[in-house]
Structures are given as C-alpha cells and as structure tokens.
Amino acid sequence: MKKLLITAVAVLLFPLLTKAQFNISGTVSEKNTLLPGASIRIKNAGIGAKANSEGYYQLKNIKAGSYTLEVSFIGYQPLQKNIILNADLNIDFSLITASYLAEEVIVRGTRANEKSATTFKNLSKEEINANNFGQDLPFILNNTPGVVVSSDAGTGIGYTGIRIRGSDATRINVTVNGIPYNDSESQGSFWVNMPDFASSVDNVQIQRGVGTSTNGAGAFGASINVQTSAGSIEPYAELNNTVGSYNTLKNTVKLGTGLIDNKWSFDGRLSQIKTDGFIDRAASNLKSYFLSGAYKGKKDLLRLNVFAGAEKTYQAWNGIPESRLNGDAAGMQAYIARNYLSDADATNLLNSGNRTYNSFTYKDQTDNYWQNHYQLLYARQFNEQFSFNGALHYTDGRGYYEEFKTGQKFKNYGLANVELGGTTKDKTDLIRRRWLDNDFYGVTYNFNYQPQSNLTFTLGGAYNEYKGKHFGEVIWAQYASNGQYGDHYYDNQGDKSDFNIFGKVMFNPSEKLSLFADVQYRNINYEVAGTDKNLTNIDFNDQMNFFNPKVGATYFMNSNSNVYLSFSLANKEPNRDDYVNANPSLFPKSERLYNTELGYRIKAGKLNAGVNAYGMFYKDQLVVTGKINDVGEPIRQNVSKSYRIGIELDASYILSSKFVLNANAAISRNKISNYVDYLYEYDENGDIINTVTTNYESPDISYSPAAVLFGELAYKPLQGFAIALQNKYVSKQYLDNTQNESRKLKAYFVSNLRAGYDFSAFGIKNINLGLLVNNVFNKKYESNGYTYGSIYQGVTTTENFYFAQAGTNFLLSLNLKF
Template sequence: MKRVFLCLAAGMLAITGTTAETTDSIKQLDLDDVVVLASYAGENTPVTHQNLNKAEIRSLNVLSSLPQVLWMTPSLVHTSENGTATGNTALMIRGTDASRINFSLNGIPMNNPESQEVYWVNIPNLTGSLQTVQIQRGVGVSANGTGAFGASVNLLSERPSTQDYVESSTTAGSYGTFEQSISLASSALPGGLRMQLRYTALNSEGYLRNGWSRHQSLYGSLGKSWAKAQLSLNYIFGNQHTGITWEGASKEQIALDPSYNPAGAIREGLYYGNESDNYRQHHIQLFYSRQLTESLLLNTGLNYTDGYGYYEQYKQSRKFSSLGLNNQLIDGVEYDRSDHIRGKFMANGFYTGLFNLNYQQGGLKLQGGGMYSYYEGVHYARILWLERNNTIPDNFEWARNFGEKTDGNLFVKAEYAIRNKLFLYADLQYRNVAYELEGIDDDDLLDLTQSHQWHFWNPKMGINWRIGKDQKIYLSAGIANREPTRADLKDAVKGGSRQVLPERLYDVELGYSINKSNWMFALNLYDMEYHNQLIPTGKLNEVGYKLMSNVPDSYRRGIEISAGIKAFDKLQLDANLSLSSNKIKDFSLYYDTYDNASDWNEILDEN
C-alpha cells in the first residue's frame, strides 16, 4: 500500500532547481503529511508541472504574496499595483491572467465563480500556511472549477504539526511596510487532536499615492488521525482594506510624478481620503480520508466560503440620470449633475462538496470522482454622499442584481506503467455549468436578466518514458473548455444582440527533463490552439475590467527552458527562459463612430 499515496497526491519532481527531491511513489498512509488531491499530477503524469515544498515556499515568502513566491516559474509574470507587493498583486502564465488559470486550495476551487478571478489581497499571508504548491502549465489534469486555459495552480495547506511550538516572524521595509506573524502548534490536545494557528497583520503606505494596505489574516487547522483514516477541519479568515490603485496614469503624469495616482481626485492637489477597496472572507473546510482496502482510498471534502466587500469612490460631476435620479432643485436652481461618493457592495456564499476514489493494483492506477458547487451572490450600489441634494434619501440604493451559479463535474483517470519505464495516461471529465443573472446593472441601469447552461467534455491523454532514473520525456494532448465571466455577459447585454460564446483550447505539450544530484535541465514545447478565445478589445470599463470579444481562431506557441546548478551547499543558481508566439489568425472588430461625442448627428454623404 505504500505505493499509492504520494504519486496520486503530489509527485515531487521539480524543474526549477536541483535541490528538489524526486520522491518515491510509494508511501505509508500518513494523511498528516499528504492529502490525496485529484487535481495534483504525479511524478510520472505526462503534464508540464513543477512543485514547491514548504521549505522552498518559506525561502521565497518575503511579504506573503503568492505571485511573488512563484516568480521563478517559467512563462510567469507577476505585478504589484502599489509598488510594494502588499496591495493588489497578480500573475500571468503563458500570457493568460488569473481568470483563465485554475486555482485550488486542498482541491476546493479558489476562482470566484462569477469573475473567475483570484484576488490574493483578499487572503493575506496564505502562503505562510502552505505545505506544497504545484504549478501545471497548459491544460494539466482534470481539476475542479473553471477551466485551465493557461495553467493550474494547486495549493495544499499546512497540516497540524506533530511538534509543539510558538513562532514569531517580523518583516519591515520601505514605505511604512510592516508585517507581524505569530504561529503556534499543539500536538497533544485532548482526544488525540492536533492544532495549528497562524495570525498575520500587514500594514503599508505603498509607493503610489493612496497605495496603503491594512490587512489581517488567520489560519487554523484541527486534525485527528486514526490507523486508516483522518479527519481535518480548516478555517481561513482574510480581512483587507486597501487604497484603490487600479485607475492608471498617462505617460505625461508619470513623468511629472512617478507615484501619481488619480484615484479620489476632487480637484488639483485635493483627494478623497477613503478611496478604498474592502473585503472580508471566511473559508471553512472539512475533509475526511479513509483507506477502504489495501488498494482503495476514499477522500471527501466540504467547503463553505462567505464573502462581503465594497469599494468606495469619489466621482466628479456625474449626471443624476446615470444613477436613475431626477435633477435636483436647490434654491431655485436646477442641477442635472453633482459630485458624489458611491459605494459598490457585494455579498456571496459558495458551497462545495467533492469526493474521489483512488485505486492501485500493480502498474495500474485508477482515479474517479466529482464535485458539485453552488454559488449565490448579490451586487448593489449606494450613494454615500451628494454635493447637491434636495430630495434624495441617505444611502440611496440605485441598483441591485443577483447571480446564481452551479458547477458540477465527474471525472475518471487511468495511468498504466509498463515495466516501470513507460507510463500511459488517460483522463476524461464531464462538466455542467448553469448561471443565472437577474436585476439592474449598476453601471448602465440595464436589465441583466439572463440564463445560461453549458456542457463541457474535457479529454486528455499522454505518454511518459523514463529514459533512466533521472531522465524522462513526455508527450500529452488535451482539450479544455471555459464559460464566459459575469463581466463578459454583462457587457454583451450592453452591446445589444452581441453573443458571447464559451471558449475551447486544444493543447499539445512535449517535454524533456534531466535531474542530477547537483544540476538539472528541462525543456518544454507547447502548442495551444484556441477556438472562440475571449480577448481584450483594448477598452476598459470604469473599474478597470477589460472588455472582451470572441475571436474564431488564435494560438499561443512557445518553448520553455529551465536550468539550475548547485555550486555548493549554500549556493544554488536557477534560471529559465520562455519564448512564445501569440497570434490571432483572422479577426475583424467593428465600432460605431460619431461626428460629435456629446450630440450624435447623422454624417451626410456630400457625394
């Protein structure tokens, strides 16, 4: 039975450095160390992946931002809005943003079901509570949640320690950046329970004007193990208050002041003091794993995520009609517009249940399972203050809309080893997604009511050849499908009859790696062919979301090279290089043009 677990949970063949261990695929059942996840690739699974263990994560974890921790991943680019990596941070892999990357925590989807984004600012210091991270580039293996259109990132949280300890960590930096983290663990609670707790507070003023951050987080884990089973309960809390920095600035403004930020501008040199983004989130996860027979393992999990947040903004000279209001008559003067402070709010709940069965007999590994999730969310907008007001009540709500989404999938995977040299892999997933919108849009006061359902089949297959103990070559092919986001569907309503289609990706990967005791080298070629890919049109809406449009055919093709050498115990050098070609094969985009931006008149043909 020692052979089943680590291979199914997390193969530890790394391609980022030579110190990463190539772990045996045979391991005694010890769920204190390993939770078997269906979305993890094994050591011999023919997909492009790499792993970071706890020690590697901590060595890279300066200010607890996951995009920074993963910065040495091939084809990855990370960004920070405020210049200190303490506020809004983001990452892209192979040119695709977070809404097209599948993120999971202990097998639970992390992507918001509506935006399909992951906002790391909402879960401060999550990296401080991670046991392992696996990054799969390309389609990867079947995963829960949104489709992987550039990569998938699987996070495994820290298990309760077998040792008792108290630990304190302090980080200080420029621009008023200060982080304090306190951890404790107990392995001898009554009833054989073990506990782990971590609290973190992070404050920063940021480099950009208004780039301040006030963050808190709490991670707790309680677990109990038996001879052939384990029960664990995780709680994750995040609370963030962050100055808005997403509006951008022109070249001319940056040349005059590199820290310039237009957010909250009232007039030249005067800014609103609480131009901010605020969010609070609770995650509760319950997992039960049991060894049913010598060859069969069952894993189950439940999750509830509760979220509430808002952003607050000062807006200059906006028309009352844009807020669904009548003009205001004050002292005999009629005003059609006013400065105001608005708040846009959201509250949501996300419920998830999953299971998987893992079977191994000889060279055959079978895995099957599924997930079902239900999401409900409400968005509403209120006026918090008006400069010119006569009849409008306090905290007037001008728009409210609701979203409801269900996501279910079933999958089966098989891996067969021939003389422990040649590994054949097949993977098939069926996914059913239903999404309903109802209510009034808070930007244009349009009726958003609509209903959608999508059925996706996501097959994958591959072959891995172990040339020797430390070398392998693999070839894989897969298909992934992805539904449009809430923003895509909203913008389609504004475009009249324009229809937004789901996307499809055909991915082929060819890779080679060699891992010696003091050096490594990895080479990967990929061809990602897209059908109906949603691409940015170049326009943004007023909160910075990219306006998207389908293109019939496009591709991303590239080569990724990783190398590392361990000169001696205290020095290791790692490097990677990515070269890619990303093109739209043929596409026409049409815009209406007018002779006058404020008074549209027909342009007469003088001929």
C-alpha cells in the same frame, strides 16, 4: 555601479576548491523492502537526492563538516541523522510506517507526479518560506517558468496580478486543498482577500497548460494547486515579523500543539500587514487568521480549516497616464483638456511624482472586503488498493469599494432633479459604494483505486453553488434629492451552479512506459437578473455542457530521465462582464483550447532539469477588440483562431557545495490569426458618429511577452546561511491586439537580492534573519497597463496608462521558532 556589480558577481562565482570533498551513499528501506523515490537531503544545504528504483541513493562531492541528513517518504515517519563527514560514508536508513494517513492524499486526485505527462512545477514549504516576506502569493511564485506578476501599489502587497504563459488570472485555475478559489463570476483570484496566506501553505503545484482535471474554472493557461499546512509532529510556536520600505510592517503569530496522543493536532495563525505602498496613497491594511484542527488515524484523516481575511486598500487601479510617467508637460496639459479635469485634479496631476501619481485624492477612496472560508476535509484508506478523500466547503464574502464622483446626473442613480433657488440641478457631486455580497459552497470528492501496482483509477468531481448579490448605494450627495440612506440604486443577483465529474486512469505496461487518460464532464448553469450599475435591466440564463478529454504517455529512458507527450482539450465559459456588457447581437460564446505538451525531464547527480515545448490552439477565444456597448462599456468578442506556442526550460545545477544555479526560460509566439479592431469617432456632444475598423492578419496577443527569463545564483558559505542574486527579464508586451509600438510595455530586467541565516541561540529552537532587496539596481519599469483610443474632429488620440513598480526597496524579517 557597473564596477560594483562586476566585482560582486566575480566574488559570487569564484568557487572555493581547496577543501576535500566526500560522498554519502546507502539505501532506504522499510524492514526488508526497499523504498524507491524516498527523498534524502542535507538540512539547510540545498543538497538532496531521491532513492533510485533499487532504493539506492548517493550524494556526491560534499565538503567535510557536520551535517544533518533528513530522509522522508510519503506514508512513513521522517527520519534525521547527525553525521560528521571526513571520509566517504555509507549510511542505510530504515523507515517506519506512519501511524496516520499522509496529508498528501487530500490533493492526490488533482496533482501531477513524475509519471504524469504534464508540465508542472512543485514548490516546497521551505522554498515558499524562504521567499515569504509578506508579499502576496503571486510574487512568491514569480521565479517559476513563464510567470509575470504586477502590483497596483508597486510593492507586491495589496492588489496584485499574475500571468502564466501570457494568460491572466481569469484563465488560471486556483484550488486550495482541491477546493475552487477563483471567483465564480469574474473567474479571477484576488489574493488581497487572503493576506499572508503563504504562511499557512505547505506546498504549491503549478501545472502549465490545461494540466490534469481539477475543480472550478477551466485552466486556459495554468493551474495553481495549493495545499495548506499539515501541522507538525512536535509542538511549536513562531513569531514572524517583517519591516521594510514604505512603512511596511508584517506581524505573524503561529502556534501548534503537535501530535496529541498520536492522533490529534491543532494549529493557528494570526497575521497583520500594513504598508503605505510605492504609489501615492496606495496604502493597505490587511488582517487574516488561519485555524486548523485534525484527527489522524491509521486509515482516516479528518481536518477542519477555518481561515479569513479582511482588507482595506486605497485604490490605485487607474494607473499613471503616459504623459505624467514621462514628465511631458505639454502632454499633461493636453490630457487635462481632453478629460476635462477639475482644477484640483489638474494640480494633482501636474505636481505628483512621475512614477507615484495616483488620480484618486478622496480620503476614503478604498476597497473593503471580508472573506471567511470553512473547509471540512476527510480522507479514508479502506485498504491498500482503495481510498477516498472529499471535502465540504463554504465561503462567505462581503465588501464594497467607495468612490467620490463629481458632476453625476441624478437620473443615473434613480434620483429626481433638485430645484434650488428657482434653478433645476440635474447633476451633483456624490459618494457611492458598490457592493458584492456572495456565498459559495459545495462538495468535492475523489475515489482512488489501485487494483495492481501498475494500474490506478481515479474518479472525482465536485458540485458547487454560487450566489452573488450586486448592489449600489449613494451615501452622500452635494444636493439632497429623494433618496434615503441605505437605498439601492441598482440591484442584481448572479446564481451559478458548477457540476463536474472526471475519471482518470494511469497504466504502466512496463517499467519504462506510463500511459494515462483523463476525461471530464462539466455542466454550468449561470443566471443573472436585476438592474446593473448603469440601471439597465439584465436577465439571462446560460447553460453549458463541456467534455474535456486528456491523454498522454511518459517513457522512462532510465531511472533518472523521462520524456512525455500529452494532448488535452478544455472548454471555458465567458465571465460575468462578457454577459452583462454584451450587446444582444454579440452574445458571447464559450472558448475552446487544444493543448499539446512535449517534454523531457532529468535528475542526474548535480543536475535537475526539464525542457518542454507546447502548443495552445484556441477556438473562439474572447479578447478585447476596442468595441463598446450602448453605454460605453468595453466588451470582449470571440476571435475564431488564436494560438500560443513556445519552449520552456526549468533547471537547477549544483556548481559546488557552496554554489547552486537555478534558471528557467519561457520563449513563445502568441498570435491571433485574424483580428478586427474598432475605433470610434465622437462629436462635441460625446455621441458616436463613425466607427473605424482595421484588419490585422497575425498580430501578437496582448500582454504576452515573447521571452520571460529567470536566473538565480545562490551562495551558501556556511551551514544555515545563504544569499541569492535573482534576475528576471521580461520582453516587451503590447497593451492591445494591434501590435502597435506606441501601445506597449517596454522590456525590463530586474534584480533582487535575498539572504537568510538560520541559527539557534538563547534557548530558541531556530532564529531566522531574512533580507529581501527588491530592484537592487533601481530599474524604472512598468509591469502592467492598459490603453484605449478615440477620434475627435479627425484626430486620433490614444490614451496609455501604466502601473509603475517600486525602485530599490527592502524587506527585513526576524522569525523565531520555539
């Protein structure tokens, strides 16, 4: 295998230098006005450039052949020109103003650009489509700096997770067309509820760190700003299909009318994804649709988006015990004894595969959720200086997860004990469902004013309301008690209002210097009342007011490079569990983050690169400490000081007309200044008899790898065909904040191979054949896990659980565009 790898790499790296190379240059203008920043690229070749400050562009060292040049610029109609290159060419382009308002105005208020002193990464529609084989959006973003992804089922379909700079999904702000997507209470983003959403995405911007002011949850690690598809000028129809390992099947149909009467357009998508998953019984059945209609005028843009997702996913969220993962027979027997496993569960543990074990065996142990989104987007360009964009939105979500539970006490479900044959039964096997029924609605807005070419003001904000009902049902019990089908054994409701307003100003005192200031005020009112799943009364109301300022400067050393510096302050409220699980004496406080970013960006010829250093300094960050509440639920506590500091690199280099090298790296140090860990000692009745505390002076923050590295070598031997070898390295991560070597995820290095071929035949406009081979070298690795410990009779036991990822597997796609 090693010899095969060396040979393959040698072949990929061997450049073909025998053919002549030529240059293409010229200007881009509108009538007599040059257009600096216009994009010029060779279609399907991965070669491009931007017009400089004088509207001049140059593409160097292009091999002889037939090509299609594409030129685009916001606010102008795109232009294509077919050329035959057998000598240096000078080609000037003259663009025509678009007859409608550009779609980019919808997200302009919350996006960063090249003048922003913000660390960000843009992914185009082409990049998204090239990596879209039906996996959730986090796996499509996996190749960007500092990103670590995981999958409960091991394949990237179903429940997936994402971390950026070590921060989990609850600390990553996600917006879709500027509208918040994070769940208001848990603050997480559940991509399983939006299957195949990537097929309806036009572009994504990831801002690392605090970023610019946006709507929704506070960004404590990053922001993911998603813009949905803008439609097409020409009518189209697409059939996209994927088959792959573990009986994976994806079918997508897309239709679009193109621009009707130069004003109207309608687009639609229907998708279904099915897979058995890598983990035993970790199957997913996912369905979704996306509908969009738009009116585009010279000064107005009105778009209605309606999209929905339905998911049924077999639960695989318990992970694999360490003894099963390692095939440790003695360890498994000890695990069975410690956890009082039934004979059936013990047999399942002992007879399952080391890396595919799933503790759940009940046939309907599933998660079921339906989510409907409605977005009405409007933008108007009043004049050259003043514009507006805003949105009304409503999301309806409803679902439950079903569980089979053994030996449950009747009293824990509000049920009476059962008398049977003169014997009192106080326990029963049962099936329960825990429901969430929620509504989320609101308004977002942005006013943009540019009184002069070097000065821009933005006033934006949002008001959003969330109402979430939480309740539980017992749908079957071994012994009939006094409950009725449809009764709720617990009920509570969470109501949350979120208001924010922000102002931004960008000022360019000279051609070389750009300054910005960004101030946000955010008000949150969160109330929960009722009984929780443990039948405990909960009743709290917390009101918070946050002030989040940001300042920065960008200095342009020349037209190709700049350096930037920014400082930001952000505040973030606790999530639902922090409140519900907290002991009265440990009521959570909000968190605060001070973020500094220093970076350098360059675009020069074949090189496009950026490097930045960052510092993220937290006050009162909420972390798991091992502490539990009165009913054994883990709780997070505020730690006074913690920080993340690091360096990130993101670069692309065109080695030749056939080879492109993409690479990024994130090196970081992530520490809690003073950390107190709690470990409980239990007696034979399961009661706590002692608490052991341990002080740690400067341990690593959990789930925060010190190094995340990515490299991709793309080879394009002929027009329309590309193959890329992708490599990702993630250093070790600790499962808790004790920096204990026995509680960690091991470092891993994984390689994927992606290939794509675009061509036309049989009267079909475009045929795309795609292949994604994940984990080419069959690396056995785990990308996520968790741990807990206890003391019994003086013996400390640590339970580690891991989420194993699939070995070598493939996805093969056939996409037809008519």
